[in-house]
Amino acid sequence: MSRLDLADVSPIAEEAPLLDVQGLTKLYGGRVGCEDVSFQLWPGEVLGVVGESGSGKTTLLNCLAARLEPTSGTIHYRMRDGEMADIFALSEPRRRLLTRTDWGFVHQNPRDGLRLSVSAGANVGERLMAVGARHYGAIRAAATDWLDKVEIETQRIDDLPRDFSGGMQQRLQIARNLVSNPRLVFMDEPTGGLDVSVQARLLDLLRGLVRDLGLAAVIVTHDLGVARLLAHRLMVMRGGEVVESGLTDQVLDDPQHPYTQLLASAILQA
């Protein structure tokens, strides 16, 4: 057994994926949003979806997150009891509970994901109440803990998010999503629209949270630097289709498809 032999290569372990997407297509009338997208995502894995504006990545994300009904194709998700549930076959209340507790969705614009007229603490506590938490002290304690984790001074718990900076609002939105202990988080350009220095802080925070919580995530971004830092795997989209996918550093350093080569060579060296 000291010699390595091709005949002795171990079979690849079959593990059940967390998310199983097959043939996902979304048409808007005759126009293609995304077409025939298939992939699987495993617990703890971060998948980056990259491509230019109009490539279909946001349409894909909205379908995955059950915010948009696909024209055809299936999405199965492994529920906490192990059942592979067809997302669009779930009853509306069950699907809503799933998306509000076991999933998170981080919008590019934090104002789309926050309630601006209630306090920071209430924004974070709301999802806990959706899963049945009623004890005020416990909810407030969890909210305080999460504000601290996303580096927001805890004495600002009673302030309204509209008085926060853009970077703080984005961190609050992340806290609001993660407080319910989700297993899968969707993010749409989470660092878009932020100053570069604010971006760096948010990226570092996201990287740490994803790693420490073992989250699975699908992150849409047009920024290949963000993708390199956060994603384990990439899917490159163009015209609604996935043109290349694989290990992040392999796709970026040794792109195979002409379009990916164009994208990768267009990065400005800072």
Next chain:
Amino acid sequence: MTELLRIIDLEKGFTLHNQGGTRFEVLNNVNFAIEAGECVALDGPSGVGKSTLMRAIYANYMPQAGHVLIRHDAQIVDMVGAPPRLVLEVRRKTLGYVSQFLRAVPRVSALDVVAEPLRALGTDIETARQRAADLLQRLNIPERLWKLAPATFSGGEQQRVNIARGFAAPYPVLLLDEPTASLDATNRSAVQGLIEEARKRGAAILGIFHDREVREALATRLYPMQTAETA
């Protein structure tokens, strides 16, 4: 002795689709194995594909054909065609790679950059930071810099942080791309010391060492490389 890495009929070329579809071959017919406790130096002129071979072994580049077999825990994994999560698992536990440049992460201190590979193996933060501090000390990074993010360091300091990071975890297989290039004599011998220690604990090491003295001191064997035949 136990083989930890075996390369079989590896082929790698590049097609530049946006430059008229230019195609060039870099590697073909690469075959060798490395046992525990060996340090094999890639030998050949600049441009022959030594770094490309390392990147292909690390699965950073995608070979067109061939196999990269590696002993990973109780398994034997072929890095060519392995799913991304298995490649990442092999990189986390088994296969280390010291590239020529540090890819700095914003806001993370030098100490934590070096400690990170051990943290990823589940080592507690105190032990990981202690090992990181020892390495930074050996590589003569002044202690006042340890808490700072390496993005602001000089090129030489960044390179040494990168080496410290590469040696933090006890990888069974190590790929070293010019680890001693442009280091002064003191730091060069510190790095040589780390490589010798890794080899003596039983690591299988593949290295590119341009400095002849370093190569002769470290390599237990050479693997000669030749320009690939053009298809």
